[in-house]
Amino acid sequence: AGYIGSWVVRRQLAAGNRVCxxxxxxxxGKSLMGVLGHPNLQLIQGxxxxxxxxxxxxxxxxxxxxxxxxxxxAACDKSPDDTRAINFGGTQNxxxxxxxxxxxxxxxxxxxxxxGVQDISQLADENTQLNPVSLYAETKIDAEKYLQDSSxxxxxxxxxxxxxxxxxxxxxxxxxxxxHFVRDAYATGKLMIFAPExxxxxxxxxxxxxxxxxxxxxxxxxxxxxxxxLGASESNYRKGEIGEIIKEKFIPGLELEYRDTDSxxx
Numbered sequence: 001a002g003y004i005g006s007w008v009v010r011r012q013l014a015a016g017n018r019v020c021x022x023x024x025x026x027x028x029g030k031s032l033m034g035v036l037g038h039p040n041l042q043l044i045q046g047x048x049x050x051x052x053x054x055x056x057x058x059x060x061x062x063x064x065x066x067x068x069x070x071x072x073x074a075a076c077d078k079s080p081d082d083t084r085a086i087n088f089g090g091t092q093n094x095x096x097x098x099x100x101x102x103x104x105x106x107x108x109x110x111x112x113x114x115x116g117v118q119d120i121s122q123l124a125d126e127n128t129q130l131n132p133v134s135l136y137a138e139t140k141i142d143a144e145k146y147l148q149d150s151s152x153x154x155x156x157x158x159x160x161x162x163x164x165x166x167x168x169x170x171x172x173x174x175x176x177x178x179x180h181f182v183r184d185a186y187a188t189g190k191l192m193i194f195a196p197e198x199x200x201x202x203x204x205x206x207x208x209x210x211x212x213x214x215x216x217x218x219x220x221x222x223x224x225x226x227x228x229x230l231g232a233s234e235s236n237y238r239k240g241e242i243g244e245i246i247k248e249k250f251i252p253g254l255e256l257e258y259r260d261t262d263s264x265x266x
Contacts, residue, residue: 018042065216181242243256
């Protein structure tokens with residue numbers, strides 16, 4: 001029922017698949033109102049910290065897409081214990097329930113934040129040394145490592161490290177750089193950009209749903225035990241460039257102001 005998940009649900013229903021949504025609905029369930037009542041949709045309100053409920057929900061399930069997490073540095077820093085319990089412990093529970101129910105494939109969403117601070121003259125690929133600078137990234141890396149180390153070979157596992165997502169969703173988020181830049185620009189006519197030369201990899205919110213569909217339909221040897229960066233080189237932008245695009249394309253009178261430093265060093 002989340003920002004990406006509500007897109008995934010719609011795409012999978014459109015593909016003719018049966019979809020079971022398991023979500024604690026901490027942000028409510030309005031994101032699914034457009035598909036509630038669909039004959040192929042089942043909605044279970046549950047938490048990934050509840051192993052028994054997870055195991056029950058996964059009965060008869062072929063594939064699991066694990067998106068549940070406390071996401072982003074600010075939210076994770078606000079509730080570090082919940083972050084570890086959900087992002088890491090919850091992933092352990094999801095994987096255990098999936099194996100218990102003989103799930104064929106599991107897709108786990110990690111984060112490009114795992115790369116942290118890097119040499120900006122080099123593009124990071126899946127073999128680049130991880131260098132997290134936040135609790136959020138640390139929990140995602142721990143979850144990745146757990147999945148890789150505990151794999152018994154019976155279930156095909158795929159890990160995605162998505163770029164920073166942007167765009168409209170039925171469960172909207174404004175803590176993401178493009179979304180909050182656009183909101184602030186429209187609301188105030190001004191935009192303060194910290195460290196405008198820093199890079200941000202971006203991806204439209206509908207694309208992860210397409211990547212999931214590709215991973216669920218690909219040949220086993222293509223996706224089994226693989227890690228994929230999710231994004232595109234042409235979608236890497238400096239923060240200042242994002243502001244300039246908003247001004248050029250949408251708000252010609254936008255006032256752009258820059259500050260050289262930013263506490264976020266990714």
